[in-house]
Amino acid sequence: MNKEQETVLSLPSSLKAEQAILGALLYNNLLYERISYLRPEHFFNPLHKKIFATILDMINKGQLATPITIAPIFKTDPQVIELGGDDYWVDLVSLVGPISHLSANGKYMYDLFLRREIIKISEKIEEKAKVFESDKNCENLIESVEVDLFNLASTGQQEKRAKTLASSLSIAIEQASKASKMSSLVGVTTGLADVDTHLGGMHPSDLIILAGRPSMGKTALATTMGFNAAKENAKNPETGAKVLFFSLEMSCEQLALRILGNETGISSDRIRKGAINHKEFITLEEKAKELNSVPFFIDDTAALTMAGIRTRARRLKRQEKIGMIIIDYLQLISSGKSNENRVQELTEITRGLKALAKEIDVPVIALSQLSRAVEQREDKQPQLSDLRESGSIEQDSDVVMFVYRQAYYEARKKPQSGSDKMQEWQLNMSKIYNLADLIVAKQRHGPIGTIHLHFDENTTKFSNLGKEPTF
Numbered sequence: 001m002n003k004e005q006e007t008v009l010s011l012p013s014s015l016k017a018e019q020a021i022l023g024a025l026l027y028n029n030l031l032y033e034r035i036s037y038l039r040p041e042h043f044f045n046p047l048h049k050k051i052f053a054t055i056l057d058m059i060n061k062g063q064l065a066t067p068i069t070i071a072p073i074f075k076t077d078p079q080v081i082e083l084g085g086d087d088y089w090v091d092l093v094s095l096v097g098p099i100s101h102l103s104a105n106g107k108y109m110y111d112l113f114l115r116r117e118i119i120k121i122s123e124k125i126e127e128k129a130k131v132f133e134s135d136k137n138c139e140n141l142i143e144s145v146e147v148d149l150f151n152l153a154s155t156g157q158q159e160k161r162a163k164t165l166a167s168s169l170s171i172a173i174e175q176a177s178k179a180s181k182m183s184s185l186v187g188v189t190t191g192l193a194d195v196d197t198h199l200g201g202m203h204p205s206d207l208i209i210l211a212g213r214p215s216m217g218k219t220a221l222a223t224t225m226g227f228n229a230a231k232e233n234a235k236n237p238e239t240g241a242k243v244l245f246f247s248l249e250m251s252c253e254q255l256a257l258r259i260l261g262n263e264t265g266i267s268s269d270r271i272r273k274g275a276i277n278h279k280e281f282i283t284l285e286e287k288a289k290e291l292n293s294v295p296f297f298i299d300d301t302a303a304l305t306m307a308g309i310r311t312r313a314r315r316l317k318r319q320e321k322i323g324m325i326i327i328d329y330l331q332l333i334s335s336g337k338s339n340e341n342r343v344q345e346l347t348e349i350t351r352g353l354k355a356l357a358k359e360i361d362v363p364v365i366a367l368s369q370l371s372r373a374v375e376q377r378e379d380k381q382p383q384l385s386d387l388r389e390s391g392s393i394e395q396d397s398d399v400v401m402f403v404y405r406q407a408y409y410e411a412r413k414k415p416q417s418g419s420d421k422m423q424e425w426q427l428n429m430s431k432i433y434n435l436a437d438l439i440v441a442k443q444r445h446g447p448i449g450t451i452h453l454h455f456d457e458n459t460t461k462f463s464n465l466g467k468e469p470t471f
Helices: 003-010 015-027 029-035 046-060 067-074 078-082 086-094 099-130 138-155 165-181 193-199 218-235 252-264 268-273 278-291 306-320 342-360 372-376 392-396 406-411 420-432
Strands: 207-212 243-247 296-299 324-328 364-369 399-404 435-443 449-456 461-464
Touching: 015 029, 015 046, 015 086, 015 099, 029 046, 029 099, 046 067, 046 078, 067 086, 099 138, 193 435, 193 449, 207 218, 207 342, 207 392, 218 243, 218 252, 218 296, 218 324, 218 364, 218 461, 243 252, 243 306, 252 268, 252 278, 252 296, 296 306, 306 342, 324 342, 342 364, 342 392, 406 420, 406 435
Parallel strands: 207 364, 207 399, 243 296, 243 324, 324 364
Antiparallel strands: 399 435, 435 449, 449 461
16 A cells, blocks of 8 residues: 555545435435535545435435435446445445434534545645745745635535524614714724715625725825724724735835825824834824724735735734724735736725625725826816726725815916916816815615815825815
8 A cells, every 4th residue: 555545545534424324315315404514525425425426416306305205326437346245235324323413423524534634735735845946935836725724614604594684684773873872883894974974884795885086085084084993992892893904005104104194194204214203203102002002903915916915804804803804905916817818807806805805804995096087177076987997996896985176286287477367277276185085986785975084195194074275
């Protein structure tokens, strides 16, 4: 016997449990409902795999699978002939123990299958770890292993059963009760009162697209929302959340500087350049210590694939119980498939993000660029059709919001000093300076509309619109 045969024979398995399950199904096909999560590949014995697949096929076709009806199918099978031919099927049914043991046998057999798969993955790890490839590093190997393990864990989840209307209504009433007690905020807070009122917070399992042209403040707004939610988590976990921020464009240091600037009121540009006095530096140090406990996690790994995002998000969900994910930004994610065009790739990515939001039950906010078509129109307000590589983004999302600052465009129309148009321009700017519009263009479970926010250009901070802005 060679080493490979010894390894196969030593893998965790139970032929008796497999036989008991097959015998029970041949005795009563309806028992399959108790172990409907089992698949042929979960059986260790090759013959048992074929028998289970045949029984499953007959049940799906509405046929009765019994020792009498299944025997002709395996009449020429050498393994069945060796085990006694027609008598083998009678022997299988005779091995059926108490029917109450069927569920336990199914779970036990499935557990053995998982253990076999884990052993295979560990052997794969050992094999790959021994081979040095100059174009691949250990991080890629670790990520690959994590994907394999999670995929295995996912197959181990028993199929979700259809819920009765009664149970669904019960959940709906519970959510309505929660909303009434929390002033209509069911989801995670953004710290922006009008946004929370309009959306009811950021809801678990929702994919929220936050889009805009460059310099509109997408990253700044997403950072504000995420950091507010993380700060709130320390005070009230019901409305706040631990946040995972995937920064595919900015480094974690740049994002931290922006947060520090928002919290202190000191321009992040001045902080970066070192143009601050001693008193301001002390303020920064004190604020940094104060914010150390805020559960805001930044992953600034560049060129992440969708698989990498899923793996890292699942891991942090298990470790830290994160309640919100932000991705900056959508067009920088790779699906990991080089043979697709960009539209197909983005379709795969947006579906993956929506699946991730549902799977780990948290709101996922994905930032997105807009096409240059906006700049070619007189009216610069964005529309759903402006989403780059559109279609799937709009279709898969639950909420689509656009950041729009009219002042950005008007500032570039400034006339010459002393001209007749200067006074008119200043009057117009006084009305829109430091104003930002958050346009809710799609909301699957609520109204669309425009939310007005205050925007501080110096600190790139968004806040509630408390008073008329001045110019």
